[in-house]
Amino acid sequence: MTSFRLGTRGSPLALAQAGMVRDALCAAHGWSPDRIETVVIRTTGDRVQDRALAEIGGKALWTKELDRALHDGEIDCAVHSMKDVETIRPQTLQIAAMLPRADVRDRLIGAETLADLRQGAVVGTSSPRRRAQMLRSRPDLDIVLIRGNVDTRLARVAAGDMDATLLAAAGLDRLGRTAIGHAIPTDIMLPAPAQGAVGIETLVGKPAHAIVAAIDHADTSLCVRTERALLARLGADCHSPVAALASLAGETLTLRGELIAEDGSCDVAGAIEGGIDEDLGTALALDLLTRAPASVRRLFAA
Numbered sequence: 494m495t496s497f498r499l500g501t502r503g504s505p506l507a508l509a510q511a512g513m514v515r516d517a518l519c520a521a522h523g524w525s526p527d528r529i530e531t532v533v534i535r536t537t538g539d540r541v542q543d544r545a546l547a548e549i550g551g552k553a554l555w556t557k558e559l560d561r562a563l564h565d566g567e568i569d570c571a572v573h574s575m576k577d578v579e580t581i582r583p584q585t586l587q588i589a590a591m592l593p594r595a596d597v598r599d600r601l602i603g604a605e606t607l608a609d610l611r612q613g614a615v616v617g618t619s620s621p622r623r624r625a626q627m628l629r630s631r632p633d634l635d636i637v638l639i640r641g642n643v644d645t646r647l648a649r650v651a652a653g654d655m656d657a658t659l660l661a662a663a664g665l666d667r668l669g670r671t672a673i674g675h676a677i678p679t680d681i682m683l684p685a686p687a688q689g690a691v692g693i694e695t696l697v698g699k700p701a702h703a704i705v706a707a708i709d710h711a712d713t714s715l716c717v718r719t720e721r722a723l724l725a726r727l728g729a730d731c732h733s734p735v736a737a738l739a740s741l742a743g744e745t746l747t748l749r750g751e752l753i754a755e756d757g758s759c760d761v762a763g764a765i766e767g768g769i770d771e772d773l774g775t776a777l778a779l780d781l782l783t784r785a786p787a788s789v790r791r792l793f794a795a
């Protein structure tokens with residue numbers, strides 16, 4: 494029997510996520526684990542460690558090499574953190590499935606709450622959203638650039654290079670670091686669109702698409718597609734401090750979102766409720782853009 498080739502980045506988090514996808518595929522199709530071959534693909538983002546992603550050209554850094562491997566037939570599907578997948582994708586590709594979403598919150602490492610950070614504390618992050626949200630509640634903080642994988646970042650805080658950092662709970666949990674840091678409630682720090690979701694992409698119209706679609710978690714897919722619709726309407730990218738979180742209760746979809754000036758000095762937030770339709774993201778984007786202070790609106794291409 495030919496193996497099913499699962500493409501992934503090589504970071505510890507990416508490999509953990511690929512393992513989850515492998516387990517889900519095996520359970521759904523009654524395959525033994527050796528039916529799946531994990532193919533590690535090195536991406537531009539993995540090679541560049543010293544500059545903010547926003548500076549070196551955005552999210553395609555994580556996807557371009559995996560896209561190429563799909564198109565060249567080297568892999569049958571590609572596993573992604575949905576948070577890192579750019580809003581506009583090649584028409585030849587399709588997100589065939591998402592795993593059930595994990596904890597969507599950010600965790601603060603180095604203090605129990607934002608209020609507990611000392612005056613002028615140094616906080617490492619490379620995320621414009623986290624930077625803006627931190628400065629909004631604590632303008633005194635010194636936000637510095639930090640990159641590298643989860644372990645590298647934790648080591649920098651442990652070594653005293655900085656007082657604190659923020660990491661996605663989902664990533665920490667998937668690496669077994671369940672006891673590290675303190676989760677920040679989403680009403681204090683709304684997460685990045687698609688945070689906590691793992692997606693699996695395939696070529697459109699190939700047998701692999703149906704094989705992968707069998708493991709789709711429909712509620713997660715709907716919520717993440719809604720958050721991505723908001724990003725798309727905003728013309729948002731890595732430079733844009735945007736937070737969004739959709740949730741589904743019965744037949745009611747709720748989307749919260751906010752746009753924040755990079756220095757945290759002003760923002761616009763909103764929420765919208767509707768039926769099961771990802772277009773809610775478009776509607777909230779328009780509402781936020783209409784109400785945004787000029788200094789926030791100019792950050793968006795739309």
Ligand SMILES: NCc1[nH]cc(CCC(=O)O)c1CC(=O)O
Pocket residue numbers: 574575576577659660661662663664687688689690691
């Ligand atoms: N940009 C890096 C990235 N992409 C996805 C995750 C975490 C896992 C997830 O959100 O699903 C992380 C690390 C982090 O933000 O702490």
